[in-house]
Amino acid sequence: MPTILRVAVPLPLPDPFDYLPPESVAAASIAVGARVRVPFGARELIGVVVGHGEVERSPRLRPILALFDPRPVFPEPLWQALLWAARYYVHPLGEALATALPAPVRERLDAPEGSHDQALRLRPDPAQRARLRAGSAPALLYDALVDGPQPWSRLRGLSPQSTSARRRLLQLGLVEPLALDAQARLATTAPPPLNAAQQQAVAALVASHGAFATTLLEGVTGSGKTEVYLALIEHALARGEQALVLVPEIGLTPQTLARFRERLAAPVLAWHSGLADGARARAFERARADTPMVVIGTRSAVFAPLPKLGLIVIDEEHDPSFKQHEGFRYHARDVAVVRAKHSGVAIVLGSATPALETLANVERGRFRHLRLDARAGHAQPPAVEVVDVRRERLQDGLGGKALDAIASALARGEQALVFRNRRGFAPVLHCIDCGWHGDCDRCERAFTLHRARARLVCHHCGRERPLPRQCPACQGEGLVAVGIGTERLEAALAQRFPTVPVLRLDRDSARSADQFERVLARAHAGEPCILVGTQMLAKGHDLHGVTVALIADADAGLHSTDPRASERLAQLIIQVAGRAGRGTRRGRVLIQTHHPEHALFRTLLGGGYPAFAREELSLREALALPPYSAQALLRAEARERAPIDQFLAEAAAAVSDDAVRVAGPLPAPHARRAGYERAQVLLEASQRSRLHAALERLLPVLHAHPLARRLRWSLDVDPIALD
Numbered sequence: 001m002p003t004i005l006r007v008a009v010p011l012p013l014p015d016p017f018d019y020l021p022p023e024s025v026a027a028a029s030i031a032v033g034a035r036v037r038v039p040f041g042a043r044e045l046i047g048v049v050v051g052h053g054e055v056e057r058s059p060r061l062r063p064i065l066a067l068f069d070p071r072p073v074f075p076e077p078l079w080q081a082l083l084w085a086a087r088y089y090v091h092p093l094g095e096a097l098a099t100a101l102p103a104p105v106r107e108r109l110d111a112p113e114g115s116h117d118q119a120l121r122l123r124p125d126p127a128q129r130a131r132l133r134a135g136s137a138p139a140l141l142y143d144a145l146v147d148g149p150q151p152w153s154r155l156r157g158l159s160p161q162s163t164s165a166r167r168r169l170l171q172l173g174l175v176e177p178l179a180l181d182a183q184a185r186l187a188t189t190a191p192p193p194l195n196a197a198q199q200q201a202v203a204a205l206v207a208s209h210g211a212f213a214t215t216l217l218e219g220v221t222g223s224g225k226t227e228v229y230l231a232l233i234e235h236a237l238a239r240g241e242q243a244l245v246l247v248p249e250i251g252l253t254p255q256t257l258a259r260f261r262e263r264l265a266a267p268v269l270a271w272h273s274g275l276a277d278g279a280r281a282r283a284f285e286r287a288r289a290d291t292p293m294v295v296i297g298t299r300s301a302v303f304a305p306l307p308k309l310g311l312i313v314i315d316e317e318h319d320p321s322f323k324q325h326e327g328f329r330y331h332a333r334d335v336a337v338v339r340a341k342h343s344g345v346a347i348v349l350g351s352a353t354p355a356l357e358t359l360a361n362v363e364r365g366r367f368r369h370l371r372l373d374a375r376a377g378h379a380q381p382p383a384v385e386v387v388d389v390r391r392e393r394l395q396d397g398l399g400g401k402a403l404d405a406i407a408s409a410l411a412r413g414e415q416a417l418v419f420r421n422r423r424g425f426a427p428v429l430h431c432i433d434c435g436w437h438g439d440c441d442r443c444e445r446a447f448t449l450h451r452a453r454a455r456l457v458c459h460h461c462g463r464e465r466p467l468p469r470q471c472p473a474c475q476g477e478g479l480v481a482v483g484i485g486t487e488r489l490e491a492a493l494a495q496r497f498p499t500v501p502v503l504r505l506d507r508d509s510a511r512s513a514d515q516f517e518r519v520l521a522r523a524h525a526g527e528p529c530i531l532v533g534t535q536m537l538a539k540g541h542d543l544h545g546v547t548v549a550l551i552a553d554a555d556a557g558l559h560s561t562d563p564r565a566s567e568r569l570a571q572l573i574i575q576v577a578g579r580a581g582r583g584t585r586r587g588r589v590l591i592q593t594h595h596p597e598h599a600l601f602r603t604l605l606g607g608g609y610p611a612f613a614r615e616e617l618s619l620r621e622a623l624a625l626p627p628y629s630a631q632a633l634l635r636a637e638a639r640e641r642a643p644i645d646q647f648l649a650e651a652a653a654a655v656s657d658d659a660v661r662v663a664g665p666l667p668a669p670h671a672r673r674a675g676y677e678r679a680q681v682l683l684e685a686s687q688r689s690r691l692h693a694a695l696e697r698l699l700p701v702l703h704a705h706p707l708a709r710r711l712r713w714s715l716d717v718d719p720i721a722l723d
């Protein structure tokens with residue numbers, strides 16, 4: 001009986017496909033996890049071997065076209081974590097693997113290493129120099145390296161024979177290749193002496209080295225969590241191991257990278273979805289080495305190979321950007337915990353505002369809990385006030401108290417920060433004469449007014465319209481901009497404080513990493529200024545000049561139908577407050593609201609985030625909401641409502657388990673987007689195992705459904721937003 005290979009291909013199909021091994025290769029010699037090129041219909045695909053099998057006869061099976069490497073492309077613990085994730089998120093394995101091994105990596109992994117990103121350095125034993133003929137190309141190359149490593153791009157031009165000279169020097173063992181990052185940080189800066197709380201945290205974590213354990217490091221903003229991570233990473237590197245650090249999408253700034261590179265005596269690889277194809281393939285290739293190194297990256301870095309992984313750190317573990325919102329909807333923090341378990345290593349989840357899921361895991365005794373309760377160095381916690389704006393006529397969203405606070409900060413030579421979670425000038429353009437307002441016809445949601453660009457822009461589908469001068473309905477002059485966006489705040493503040501720069505940070509003003517950096521660099525320079533922005537501004541930045549932080553409008557988060565809105569608002573308030581007073585002067589935080597008596601403010605200001613979290617957790621428990629239940633959301637969208645409703649209703653009916661509550665089909669909260677009708681079914685169970693059992697029974701029903709190919713559908717396990 002011929003042995004065949006089961007291959008997962010990067011397509012949304014539930015099962016792997018069978019292939020014969022290539023001519024004259026025994027199937028058994030090809031490991032599970034090896035990358036192969038296979039014929040698929042008229043196409044060729046690069047897939048991954050997921051198993052071996054035996055078949056009676058195989059007249060129609062085709063052989064694998066090419067075998068890149070008979071060994072697995074992922075280290076075993078990562079492979080196990082991937083298999084777990086595909087099952088847990090009920091997602092086709094082929095697509096899950098394709099997420100971990102995206103097309104550019106899949107296709108270019110074995111491409112010759114781009115020589116330009118490599119440097120050379122001399123081996124420590126220079127006695128061999130005598131073996132080189134004076135004046136020869138190898139001798140020239142050798143001499144160019146005497147003062148230190150040089151990038152290949154500079155060495156290549158030394159002589160026409162540079163390439164063969166390099167080969168000769170490598171053969172003789174006179175030089176060795178060096179990653180450029182390693183070269184970049186030849187000088188390391190010394191860490192500050194850790195304070196007592198930091199030392200205790202490091203000691204507790206180092207003591208449990210070498211075994212799987214998940215630890216929540218809950219530290220107020222500015223308490224020095226990053227210093228704890230750095231100390232732990234140094235320990236891992238000193239043991240010859242590798243470290244993986246995940247940060248939120250907007251946390252991976254050049255400053256973050258620079259801070260790690262300055263301090264660590266090993267290559268620090270950046271890993272994020274914005275890497276160009278070649279760079280991504282090279283990062284993957286380099287992360288397959290077993291030398292000490294650090295990978296720091298966003299969500300997808302959880303799949304960095306790192307065969308000698310010794311430590312995982314998730315910074316700002318509560319951040320929603322760790323959850324993927326399309327395709328393979330994994331949560332990088334949760335995959336990382338499983339990966340740490342299979343690797344037998346420690347994982348640290350750091351946050352000032354831990355996710356309620358994480359706190360529930362502490363409560364259940366699954367995670368350890370360490371705290372840093374005070375700011376590091378000399379910074380004090382900021383003073384936070386709720387500002388009642390009910391009886392006030394706000395000027396472009398700004399009340400008298402806020403303006404005074406900003407003015408006095410500037411007068412003292414300090415900086416102010418204004419947070420508003422809406423970009424653009426105003427969320428609505430409205431005609432006071434006839435009631436017309438601009439809506440995107442594909443989404444049935446209001447267009448946002450972008451005044452500087454003179455456009456109406458749909459923030460849901462990206463559609464744009466020129467800004468009308470007159471009302472399109474009544475041709476009147478009664479158009480008014482309603483509501484406040486960051487662009488409007490910027491304009492109002494610039495008019496009010498004409499002598500200082502007003503710097504805006506949002507996805508419009510900082511389209512590129514460069515623009516983002518320029519704004520932050522100006523803020524870091526410390527001159528008086530006003531920073532205005534969205535989430536981008538709220539997180540992580542260590543700006544020592546900011547002493548006043550204003551949340552321009554906290555109201556939307558208080559009355560949302562999304563059960564997670566309070567958690568997000570509380571986290572946001574703490575994060576924004578965390579930007580104020582990080583230097584020597586005490587910070588002040590103002591929160592403008594029309595609901596100053598709201599319980600959330602009382603709890604948060606009275607007892608801080610821990611008190612808020614306790615209350616919110618007991619509320620969730622009483623309502624049997626996550627983390628006290630498990631959810632999955634089946635979404636479907638199509639041009640027409642009818643097929644979605646039928647598909648979802650039949651799916652809902654197929655879940656026949658008393659332990660699983662089924663809600664829907666219901667229109668999605670955002671029921672029409674980019675011209676598609678959207679609806680969903682929510683599945684919920686007190687026991688996760690029951691939910692998963694139901695999903696496993698449901699999946700084949702969905703794949704086989706006659707309508708499944710006529711609409712887009714997806715399953716989202718542990719959804720973090722119900723839209």
Ligand code: ADP
Pocket residue numbers: 192193194195198219220221222223224225226227228376377542
């Ligand atoms: P977090 O990650 O908790 O927000 P950071 O590690 O960024 O905190 O530290 C906040 C600030 O305090 C930084 O400017 C950092 O350099 C400083 N800092 C951290 N630990 C110490 C320490 N032990 N002594 C002095 N300053 C420290």
Ligand code: ZN
Pocket residue numbers: 431432433434435436471472473474475476478
């Ligand atoms: Zn009108």
Ligand code: ZN
Pocket residue numbers: 440441442443444458459460461462463674
């Ligand atoms: Zn739209």
